Amino acid sequence: MADDERLLRELADALRADDDARDGAAAGPDPARLAVFRRAAEAKAAARSAAPASHGAPGAPDRAPTPGGDAAPRRRFRLPRLRIALPATAAALALVAAGLLAGGALDGGDDGAPRGTLEYAGAIALPSGADGGELEIREIGIGRTVDLRTDRLPLLPRGDYYEVWFVGPGDRPGRPNRISAGTFHPDAAGRSDVQLKAAVNPALLPEVEITAEPGDGDPRPTGPVVMRADVGG
Amino acid sequence: MSSTDLGHEQLRALVELARAGDADAWEQLYVRAHPKLLAFARRRLSGDAAPEDAVLETMTRALERIDRFQWRDGGFDAWLFGILRLVVLEQYRGDARARPVEHLPEQAAPADAEPPAVAERRERRGLLRSAFARLGESDRELLELRVVAELSAEQVATAIGRRPGAVRMAQARALRRLRRALEEVDRG
Secondary structure, eight states, X not given: OHHHHHHHHHHHHHHXXXXXXXXXXXXXXXXXXXXXXXXXXXXXXXXXXXTHHHHTSTTOOOOSOOTTSSSOOOOSOOOOOXXXXXXXXXXXXHHHHHHHHTOSOXXXXXXXXXXXXXXXXXXXXXXXXXXEEEEEEEEOSSSXXXXXXXXXXXXXXXXXXXXXXXXXXXXXXXXXXEEEEEEEOOOTTSOEEEEEEEOOOTTTSOEEEEEEEOSSSOOSOOXXXXXXXXXXX | OOSSSSOHHHHHHHHHHHHTTOHHHHHHHHHHHHHHHHHHHHHHSOSSHHHHHHHHHXXXXXXXXXXXXXXXXXXXXXXXXXXXXXXXXXXHHXXXXXXXXXXXXXOOOOTTSSOHHHHHHHHHHHHHHHHHHTSOHHHHHHHHHHHTSOOOHHHHHHHHTOOHHHHHHHHHHHHHHHHHHHHHHHHO
16 A cells, blocks of 8 residues: 555655646636636526526526436537637637627527527528528527528438537638537438537638538548528518 | 645635636636646647546536535545546546556666766666556556555545555555566666
8 A cells, every 4th residue: 555655655756746847837817718717607696686587487497506416407509519710619608708708598498399590591502502402500508509401411321410619700720710510310201300500700700611520539520611691681 | 736836725725716607717727727637638638628628627627516525535636637547547448548648668878968867866766667558457546646646545435435554555565566566677
């Protein structure tokens, strides 16, 4: 046992020296990221102070701590994928702040019926410009729901998938300015009728793209764009 | 992040302030947690931005879920590392290139540049790192949670969702394998 403790101490010393040599001693949090976090904390605080009006509402979700800690409750917001540009993160969090301030209970209904304000309803185009399907986007307070209906997307090889993106100005491979709204597959008959949710603001990321992605584990958009719509209004 | 910077009661008070919606408390928690979270993330994610992003994601999820945090088992730090561990695993799943960082052996200093005891210690550290690199992923993760994150066995148990006894046994097995690997690299 004492030998184990000694070996652990030696290992700590070895790894720490390695880390310090490679990365340098941590100089404190990155100010930009800390500022993003601070805004999220302030948004949550503002939402909390505005909460009494919605807390007792009939059908409002119970926010009390759940026995067992992390067991279940649904997520209210989430940062976009890691490695997507920080400005996109800040934009998403600003949206979160706005959504939280607008007052809770804005998630979609448990019965699956869409709620919120319809912001876009129209066609999404194939690369040829022809109609590829229908796209609807609704503002739901914490972000947007995206409803896509199409039978124009071919089945993909096993492991591949389609991915829906909100794309902003200046997006390019080395400097992404986009947020993924999620992935999907057509059903066996080639129909895609999906609803996705994303903490995005189409005013900031006004183009929706659907890409066909290889199942290679790379989270970046590497496949071809198969449909596109301008939803920024 | 263990208890050197804040006593248990101070940490508890700070977390409760944060839970009540105090943004200053959240910022203090972020600053306090950052060095250890980043050290662990840096060992598990390559690149400059990914570890910092992982820390931000971890703290944002903590902010989102604080109402569900309960004072038991490993406490707040173990809870944070449990979140960070999931963030890292998600990154592995989402990005085939995101993988534990390869650590190169320490460069040897010229023989006459340092006292023998220092040179010996340097050599021992190099051997240990080489041996550590030969361990399996789960052994490395567990030991990094112990010595980089500086979590106790009980806290590691909370972070990885196992019983403390199972963690102690896994740690003993990992250290056995580390000794074996150390002998192998020592023999060259």
